[in-house]
Amino acid sequence: xxxxxxxxxxxxxxxxxxxxxxxxxxxxxxxxxxxxxxxxxxxxxxxxxxxxxxxxxxxxxxxxxxxxxx
Numbered sequence: 001x002x003x004x005x006x007x008x009x010x011x012x013x014x015x016x017x018x019x020x021x022x023x024x025x026x027x028x029x030x031x032x033x034x035x036x037x038x039x040x041x042x043x044x045x046x047x048x049x050x051x052x053x054x055x056x057x058x059x060x061x062x063x064x065x066x067x068x069x070x
Contacts, residue, residue, distance in 0.1 A: 005026055005027070011047060011061050013068055014068060016066050021044055024039065
């Protein structure tokens with residue numbers, strides 16, 4: 001199995017403009033067995049993990065102030 005790649009993604013609320021950086025990691029060589037193994041490592045201040053997931057199963061981030069998915 002490979003190693004984990006770590007990366008950051010800028011997150012911005014479309015309603016109020018609050019922004020921050022979320023930390024993610026995933027396998028450097030995804031496979032049918034392991035999938036991407038994508039994991040949300042850190043959530044920026046002012047955001048929470050939402051109940052909805054995208055088509056790949058990654059959690060959504062929701063602005064604490066507005067309740068809007070970023």
